[in-house]
Structure formats: structure tokens, C-alpha cells
Amino acid sequence: xxxxxxxxxxxxxxxxxxxxxxxxxxxxxxxxxxxxxxxxxxxxxxxxxxxxxxxxxxxxxxxxxxxxxxxxxxxxxxxxxxxxxxxxxxxxxxxxxxxxxxxxxxxxxxxxxxxxxxxxxxxxxxxxxxxxxxxxxxxxxxxxxxxxxxxxxxxxxxxxxxxxxxxxxxxxxxxxxxxxxxxxxxxxxxxxxxxxxxxxxxxxxxxxxxxxxxxxxxxxxxxxxxxxxxxxxxxxxxxxxxxxxxxxxxxxxxxxxxxxxxxxxxxxxxxxxxxxxxxxxxxxxxxxxxxxxxxxxxxxxxxxxxxxxxxxxxxxxxxxxxxxxxxxxxxxxxxxxxxxxxxxxxxxxxxxxxxxxxxxxxxxxxxxxxxxxxxxxxxxxxxxxxxxxxxxxxxxxxxxxxxxxxxxxxxxxxxxxxxxxxxxxxxxxxxxxxxxxxxxxxxxxxxxxxxxxxxxxxxxxxxxxxxxxxxxxxxxxxxxxxxxxxxxxxxxxxxxxxxxxxxxxxxxxxxxxxxxxxxxxxxxxxxxxxxxxxxxxxxxxxxxxxxxxxxxxxxxxxxxxxxxxxxxxxxxxxxxxxxxxxxxxxxxxxxxxxxxxxxxxxxxxxxxxxxxxxxxxxxxxxxxxxxxxxxxxxxxxxxxxxxxxxxxxxxxxxxxxxxxxxxxxxxx
Amino acid sequence: xxxxxxxxxxxxxxxxxxxxxxxxxxxxxxxxxxxxxxxxxxxxxxxxxxxxxxxxxxxxxxxxxxxxxxxxxxxxxxxxxxxxxxxxxxxxxxxxxxxxxxxxxxxxxxxxxxxxxxx
Numbered sequence: 103x104x105x106x107x108x109x110x111x112x113x114x115x116x117x118x119x120x121x122x123x124x125x126x127x128x129x130x131x132x133x134x135x136x137x138x139x140x141x142x143x144x145x146x147x148x149x150x151x152x153x154x155x156x157x158x159x160x161x162x163x164x165x166x167x168x169x170x171x172x173x174x175x176x177x178x179x180x181x182x183x184x185x186x187x188x189x190x191x192x193x194x195x196x197x198x199x200x201x202x203x204x205x206x207x208x209x210x211x212x213x214x215x216x217x218x219x220x221x222x223x224x225x226x227x228x229x230x231x232x233x234x235x236x237x238x239x240x241x242x243x244x245x246x247x248x249x250x251x252x253x254x255x256x257x258x259x260x261x262x263x264x265x266x267x268x269x270x271x272x273x274x275x276x277x278x279x280x281x282x283x284x285x286x287x288x289x290x291x292x293x294x295x296x297x298x299x300x301x302x303x304x305x306x307x308x309x310x311x312x313x314x315x316x317x318x319x320x321x322x323x324x325x326x327x328x329x330x331x332x333x334x335x336x337x338x339x340x341x342x343x344x345x346x347x348x349x350x351x352x353x354x355x356x357x358x359x360x361x362x363x364x365x366x367x368x369x370x371x372x373x374x375x376x377x378x379x380x381x382x383x384x385x386x387x388x389x390x391x392x393x394x395x396x397x398x399x400x401x402x403x404x405x406x407x408x409x410x411x412x413x414x415x416x417x418x419x420x421x422x423x424x425x426x427x428x429x430x431x432x433x434x435x436x437x438x439x440x441x442x443x444x445x446x447x448x449x450x451x452x453x454x455x456x457x458x459x460x461x462x463x464x465x466x467x468x469x470x471x472x473x474x475x476x477x478x479x480x481x482x483x484x485x486x487x488x489x490x491x492x493x494x495x496x497x498x499x500x501x502x503x504x505x506x507x508x509x510x511x512x513x514x515x516x517x518x519x520x521x522x523x524x525x526x527x528x529x530x531x532x533x534x535x536x537x538x539x540x541x542x543x544x545x546x547x548x549x550x551x552x553x554x555x556x557x558x559x560x561x562x563x564x565x566x567x568x569x570x571x572x573x574x575x576x577x578x579x580x581x582x583x584x585x586x587x588x589x590x591x592x593x594x595x596x597x598x599x600x601x602x603x604x605x606x607x608x609x610x611x612x613x614x615x616x617x618x619x620x621x622x623x624x625x626x627x628x629x630x631x632x633x634x635x636x637x638x639x640x641x642x643x644x645x646x647x648x649x650x651x652x653x654x655x656x657x658x659x660x661x662x663x664x665x666x667x668x669x670x671x672x673x674x675x676x677x678x679x680x681x682x683x684x685x686x687x688x689x690x691x692x693x694x695x696x697x698x699x700x701x702x703x704x705x706x707x708x709x710x711x712x713x714x715x716x717x718x719x720x721x722x723x724x725x726x727x728x729x730x731x732x733x734x735x736x737x738x739x740x741x742x743x744x745x746x747x748x749x750x751x752x753x754x755x756x757x758x759x760x761x762x763x764x765x766x767x768x769x770x
Numbered sequence: 771x772x773x774x775x776x777x778x779x780x781x782x783x784x785x786x787x788x789x790x791x792x793x794x795x796x797x798x799x800x801x802x803x804x805x806x807x808x809x810x811x812x813x814x815x816x817x818x819x820x821x822x823x824x825x826x827x828x829x830x831x832x833x834x835x836x837x838x839x840x841x842x843x844x845x846x847x848x849x850x851x852x853x854x855x856x857x858x859x860x861x862x863x864x865x866x867x868x869x870x871x872x873x874x875x876x877x878x879x880x881x882x883x884x885x886x887x888x889x
Contacts, residue, residue: 109878118782150824154780157853160875276847276869335870
């Protein structure tokens, strides 16, 4: 019973910190949604998160975190008990405290000293708030007295008379006189007399009630506290008298008493021990590297499976019914396995939305704008890797919408709009892609200003005629910034070009449509996963390349002589109403022209790079296929214009084109 | 060696308590909230329930009251983990039928000492 166990609590720290982050996210989103009329459950949720952090902090040795959170918890408790009303002031205070808490957690995690000054300041503000609020002051941080009993007496042996008469319903709280007496026995030499005066006649007896009482004499070096601690849980459910006396009572009590305990033991209702079945919590945490390893292996399996199928066809083995049946089965299983494995990495997109309410809250305050942020489709799932990479671009787009899109309240009212602007973010699946739309009901893009700016910065030719859509999408060009004065809000060194670059790196696109006075709509289109790509296979000479299907507008058969060279060596093709630049992959990649005759018709694959179109001149379009992306960087080195590589069904390696990179590489 | 049902919404607390209890040779089952715990309890009886108070879906006090309604949990020890030193929670716990409480923060030794009192 007294076995000392040495447990290193630091092994739980990682989980604790992770939990703190989750808790703080919950608190933040809760606080941002907190209104006077929000229900008790909103406050309760915030309270629980604070409470958990406090409890964990205390347990795992982070008393500063625990003490600090206690102040927040006290305020939340007052709020949930309706002793304190929800005001913008208290929400601001709690948000500030939350920021401070976040720093503390980060410092503890990094094993850095905590910035005492700001902690003390906020702690004081919390305290002041508690003391100044109408409600009575909450008790200060409760110091738990150590469970070690005080040795308030000398080694002198004390003799205690303990009379213990439980109420009849004692068993219903799971307390058991037998165990209490056993504990007393552990303290010293115990003599027990059972008193069965209260025992009713058998016919009136309820087997689940407690009728017995005990008179005990405890002899030993025992303090009163040690005895009362044993009865701590039942003091209200019994008559208990503990008296100390000096006289030694000898042998008055016979050894029968020990038998009483044994009898009790037998009569005690005991639940049968049933081995607990392995029901653990419904989810487990697994290191992402394990999942990545699994995804990679499944990728290999998919490739092997398709090589196998092809081999089988090539060798004419498909006529063997059993074999082809097996291969079909293998293909189905592989596909299911792949789908399931990818599913492990799928997370709801609201992870990427979490930071946004706070940013909007803070930014709208500092800009003096009023705005509502609305989400829909938060549960739409996408790959964790993609998810992690869209956080910053999303943040940038929302900042941008708030900074440049939404007008000041008076401007809005003058324009006949609601003074409160609206930014909505909507996510949904479409085919194998996820679409994220960020729209605002602000002023829309100022096309004229954009055009002037682009000309000024020589991003386009002076006389180039552009469609509205083309002008709008100029904001994604490198080195473009629409604000006349770069505000510290949107212009943090991250421009729209970075947003686009991020999306392209993920194999996606971003574009914007805008109506003056009505607002703008940014549409992000991303593949659900970065590990697998819907690809279009094309051939140039004896090489096969993959173009991401998402970026292809259409493929058309043309004659090479329809491509017109212009003065600065670039080539153009009249595509519908415009001239588009053409890249000849054969020349770009230096593929010898052994098979293809220049004059014979080739194919032009028209691809879209953010509103702008370019044509890739290729020999042939082979077919569409899901390909598993292998990183060139990891296996070889980064190559301009190439996003990665994949292994085809016949075992050959094909390069995956990075369309935006290609355009930049060819200076188009 | 006893079978213990541990109920806490905090993964770190669960890990710590469960590690400690398993280290002492006990058989530990875990649940994340009252609802999950109750579902488990309907199928399986244990020697001891240790539950947190503040949890989503169903709190520890409600869980205690619900467990007491089950035949196989009528007399089992149920201990409540609480940070609240005030007597309000303890009183609510007792009314619901809790056997006793363990005040947070606690260290592994204190935890084992306390649960041994009811096993």
C-alpha cells in the first residue's frame, strides 16, 4: 500500500502541451463567439478548456500556468453562474490573458523562462477585475495542504476511542465500513467491538442497508488528523466520535472482533470481477511520419499493382480467367486501401479556419471597420499537408479582404450598404478537388488602378488589351501591390503572388472575380491530397510527361505552322479571341526529333495559370491516370519547371510538369 | 490488481493516471466523457471508477448518479477528481453517490494511496 512509485511526469508533457494548444483554440473561438445572449454551453465549453489546462498545469509541475489560468477560470466561473455579465471588456481581457497564456505555454514547451512581467501584469488585471466585479471575490488560489500528516505529538503512543455508527444508506455511496476499519488497522493496533443493537428482525432487514456500528480502540503513534482523514468521505453519513484518553484499557475486548471483520468481509457484497474488455478511447494519436510512411508504401503498392496488370496484359495472361480475376481483386483492394490510407490524413478544413476569427476581430478593431465572418462547409475534409499549407494564404486573403475590400462603416452606409461588412468563406468538394471561396461584399477591385499599376511596373505592355478577368488576376503577379501605401496589415512581405505560388505548389489554382461596388470573390481550387495527382499523360518524342489535369483548359490539334513567331522570339497561337504564348516542350527539354515530322499536326494543350493561358505544344495526348507523386527534391534535386516524378504502369519514370514554373522558366 | 474505469476528457491526465494505475498492476479502461463511460459501464463492471468532474457531453457528477442506477454499480467505489476545493462540488458528488474525491493536483503516490483506500 505504501509502495513508492517513481514516475517521471515529463513523459506526459508533450500530450499536455498539445492539449493546451487545443484548449486554447477552443477558448479563443469560444470567446470570439461570446455574446451576452450566447447560451451557457458556450461559456461552459470555454470554462472546461481553462479548467483542464489549470488541472494539467498543476499536475505536471507548471504551477505558473496553473495559477494564471486559475484567474481566467474564476472569471469564467462567475460568468457561467451568471454572477458576471458578458461585456466586451471582459472578453477583451480574457483574450489578452489567453495570448499571455499562449506565450507561457510556448515558453514552458521550449524550456525558456517565462516573461514574468507581462504575466504579472495580466494576472493583476484579472485579479483586479475579479475584485472589482459585483460578485464577491473568489477565493485565492487554493493551496492544498500536503497529505502527509503532521506529527504534532511526540513519539508518545496515543490511545484513541473511536465510535463509528454509519447511516443505513452508507453502502449507496460505495463506502464500506470494512475498508475504513482496514485503514484504521494500518495506523496502529486496533481493537474492534461490533454493536448490532440496531439490527432489525430478519423479516424487516434490508440486505443493502448498514445496521451495524463499531466501537474501536486504536493504539499507536497516531494523530487526530490521520484518523479524520480516513473518515473524510463519510463524516456526513455517520455518527463519529473520536476521543483520546490516557488510560490503558486492556484486554476488555476479545479477539472476537477480528472475526467480526472477517464475517463482514464475507457478507460484503462484491461485484464479480469481469475482465475489462479492451475498450480504449475511440481515437489514437499517431506520429505523422508513420502515416506518411504508410502513404508512401501504399503509393508503391499502387504502382506495383498497375505494373502487374499491364504485364499480365502484355504477356497475354489475361486469358487466364483465375489470374485476371485475382488481379481485378487486387486492383479493387489496392484502391480501397489507398482510399482508406489517404483518409487517415484527412482533416476537416476548420483547422485552417481557426485563426481567422481572431485576426478579423483584432484587425477590424484596429481599422475601425465592422465586419462579420461567416463560415460554411467547415467539415469538408482535405489532406493534412494541404491543410497546413493553406493556413497562411487563407489568412492573407482574409486580411486583404478586410483591409482593401471592406469599406469603412460610413462609406458603406453612404453606398446604401449595411455598415457591417461580410466576409464569407465556403468550402466544398468538387470532383477530386476542394474548392474554397473567400468572398466579401466590399468595394471590389479597382480595375483602373490595377491596370495603371501594372503598366507602371511594366508587368504588361503599354498597349496590351486585357479583359476584365485578366486585369483582376494581375494582382497575383510577382511584385504587385494594390495599396497606394503599403499598410502594415496586408503588406507583411507576403503578396498575392506568394498566395498563388503556394497554391501552385500544392497543384492548385487561385483566381479572383470582382464587381465594382459589390465585392470580390477569390476561388481556391486544390487537389484533395498532395500525394496523388489526377494527371494527363502526354508524349514528346519518346518521353512521357504528366500535366496536372486541374490546370488543363483543353487540348486541340493544330498545325505547327499556325504558330507565329514574333519579334522577341516568343511564339503565339491564335486561340479563340486571343493570342496565347506557346512553349514547345520538345525544344524546352531538348528532345531529339527522331520520330516526329515538324510539319505533321501536333497537339496544343492549353493550360490555365491563374487567368492567363498558355499553350504547350506536344506530340500526343495519351490518357488520364492517377499518379503517385514522388518528390524530385528528395530523390534527386529540384528542377525548374518540374513538380515531381511518378512511376508509370510499365515501370518507366515520367516527370510531372509544374505549369507555372514552366511559364516562368520560359519567361512568359 | 483491480479493474478500474478512468474517465477524463483530458488526454494528458488520462495518460498520467492510467500509466500510474497500470504501473501498480491494475487493469485500466478509459473513457473520454460521461456518455462514453456509461456506455462502457452498461456492458462491463469494474472494481473502481475514477472520474473527472468537468467534461463535455456528460459531467462526472451526472455520470456518478447514472452509474448508481445500474445494478452492477450500486455499491462500487466511485472517486471524483476535482480541482475545486470548495465543498459545493464534493457535496454534489456525495449526493449523486460518489464514494470520495481526489483533489487535483495530485502526484502518482497520492493517487495510489487514495485509491488503495477503496480497493
